[in-house]
Amino acid sequence: MMPPEDDIDRIMAVMQAAFDPAYGEAWTRRQVEDALLVGRSHYRIAEVLGEPAGFTLSRHGFEEEELLLIAVSPDFRRRRIGEQLLQDCKADARLRGAKQLLLEMRSDNPAVHLYRRNGFVQIGTRKNYYRAPSGDRLDAITFACPL
Ligand SMILES: CC(C)(COP(=O)(O)OP(=O)(O)OC[C@H]1O[C@@H](n2cnc3c(N)ncnc32)[C@H](O)[C@@H]1OP(=O)(O)O)[C@@H](O)C(=O)NCCC(=O)NCCS
Numbered sequence: 001m002m003p004p005e006d007d008i009d010r011i012m013a014v015m016q017a018a019f020d021p022a023y024g025e026a027w028t029r030r031q032v033e034d035a036l037l038v039g040r041s042h043y044r045i046a047e048v049l050g051e052p053a054g055f056t057l058s059r060h061g062f063e064e065e066e067l068l069l070i071a072v073s074p075d076f077r078r079r080r081i082g083e084q085l086l087q088d089c090k091a092d093a094r095l096r097g098a099k100q101l102l103l104e105m106r107s108d109n110p111a112v113h114l115y116r117r118n119g120f121v122q123i124g125t126r127k128n129y130y131r132a133p134s135g136d137r138l139d140a141i142t143f144a145c146p147l
Pocket residue numbers: 018019020068069070071072073076077078079080081082083084105109110111113114115117
């Protein structure tokens with residue numbers, strides 16, 4: 001079932017503020033709606049004083065959940081909102097029966113520090129998977145966190 005339009009609006013407000021356009025990693029509204037139409041996709045929104053500050057979007061599979069996106073608006077960063085969202089996503093995934101949470105990120109993304117300090121370990125690399133603004137290719141790193 002599609003979530004309320006309001007929630008999509010709040011996700012998109014964070015999406016547009018949080019992702020560096022140079023990498024083209026932000027999803028379109030259509031992509032978010034399509035993901036959420038699939039019953040296995042889940043989201044959480046963090047708010048500060050009624051304003052959307054961050055969100056996660058994940059997809060449940062058999063005994064695994066994939067964190068598709070995590071984002072916090074620049075105005076609200078380094079206040080542990082991302083960490084709280086990650087912990088909530090882990091708890092939700094565990095309740096849905098997942099044994100591990102997986103994610104993939106561009107190798108130069110500083111989000112790596114957040115993941116490492118929250119129990120994620122590197123389990124794979126996809127060589128030259130992303131393109132940097134300079135045109136160079138960057139690896140994708142796959143992380144897993146046991147739940
Ligand atoms: C990654 C992101 C979600 C982190 O959100 P956040 O709310 O700022 O993170 P937190 O405040 O919870 O960080 C907790 C800890 O993780 C580490 N950390 C988080 N962001 C960091 C950064 N940019 N550089 C270094 N360490 C970082 C720090 O140890 C931090 O604790 P500290 O502030 O006490 O040092 C946010 O920077 C973001 O939205 N980035 C753009 C979108 C993105 O690339 N998402 C990930 C790929 S889908």
